[in-house]
Amino acid sequence: MKILIENLKNNNLKVTPQRLTIYNYLYHNHIHPSAETIYNNIKEQNPTISLATVYKTLKSLKDSGLVQEINVGEDSFRYDVQITPHSHIICTKCNSIVDYFPEDNFIDSIQDKVAKETNFQVTSHQMYFYGTCKDCLNS
Amino acid sequence: MKILIENLKNNNLKVTPQRLTIYNYLYHNHIHPSAETIYNNIKEQNPTISLATVYKTLKSLKDSGLVQEINVGEDSFRYDVQITPHSHIICTKCNSIVDYFPEDNFIDSIQDKVAKETNFQVTSHQMYFYGTCKDCLNS
DNA sequence: TTGTTTGCAAAGGTTTTGCACTCCG
DNA sequence: CGGAGTGCAAAACCTTTGCAAACAA
Numbered sequence: 001m002k003i004l005i006e007n008l009k010n011n012n013l014k015v016t017p018q019r020l021t022i023y024n025y026l027y028h029n030h031i032h033p034s035a036e037t038i039y040n041n042i043k044e045q046n047p048t049i050s051l052a053t054v055y056k057t058l059k060s061l062k063d064s065g066l067v068q069e070i071n072v073g074e075d076s077f078r079y080d081v082q083i084t085p086h087s088h089i090i091c092t093k094c095n096s097i098v099d100y101f102p103e104d105n106f107i108d109s110i111q112d113k114v115a116k117e118t119n120f121q122v123t124s125h126q127m128y129f130y131g132t133c134k135d136c137l138n139s
Numbered sequence: 140m141k142i143l144i145e146n147l148k149n150n151n152l153k154v155t156p157q158r159l160t161i162y163n164y165l166y167h168n169h170i171h172p173s174a175e176t177i178y179n180n181i182k183e184q185n186p187t188i189s190l191a192t193v194y195k196t197l198k199s200l201k202d203s204g205l206v207q208e209i210n211v212g213e214d215s216f217r218y219d220v221q222i223t224p225h226s227h228i229i230c231t232k233c234n235s236i237v238d239y240f241p242e243d244n245f246i247d248s249i250q251d252k253v254a255k256e257t258n259f260q261v262t263s264h265q266m267y268f269y270g271t272c273k274d275c276l277n278s
Numbered sequence: 279t280t281g282t283t284t285g286c287a288a289a290g291g292t293t294t295t296g297c298a299c300t301c302c303g
Numbered sequence: 304c305g306g307a308g309t310g311c312a313a314a315a316c317c318t319t320t321g322c323a324a325a326c327a328a
Contacts, residue, residue: 125268127266
């Protein structure tokens, strides 16, 4: 939570219970939830929170770099605490999303390669792999 | 257009002027347009077409494998004639999307690596690179 | 002819916005 | 206290759906 509080202060954002709750939920639940899922799961502890506040909070967290927004081809965005750069691998049967952490030099080498071949200054990337997870393969 | 007509027949879909127009537009305009953009650009030649038809057609083309749907983090999907597998590189200043074709063995090696390390059976992927294009760097 | 496709309007789902109230600093 | 954040309801989007008319095969 220290990271959150520091980061909020650095961005001139106030520390509110709603922001703490949402960040805390994401921090402890790496299921890449949608705004709706976050809302449903936190309203038990925080019955007065609104879905609009969840969206507004996610926007603040995203803008200050604490959370990343991902889209795997569904109707809605999903959210993820950004600790270190990583990719996502999606099971097309059960729709679960699993983090995948490639080594740094692997990513750097790909970005360098792309930058060289396209003349873009590449600053970030998103990599999604689709397939079937171990559990779904066995059932 | 031969590809389209053959493919439609193989999928028991009828060849209609609307489908020809939309596929033709995508085939000649590799700007990765949204449904709305497609609609706006083809309605000059086809004044009676509706946006709903554009969506329905894109769904048919997607299901029969002629078109791919991509999402780069905007509110809407964008569409792309799928010729060979490729990645996308997005300029965050001008929002243009450029195709990037890595060598086959490069992709295969990444997918193999991911599959091995995650125990997923990986069937496909989407790779998006974000940065600044040559033109925007020079202005 | 027959089943598919189209076009319209309406509905559905996600996300944003306006505004008064509340609360952090 | 003052300005930022919250919560509600309404609005704004994008996309899908239902249905009668039009059309491809």
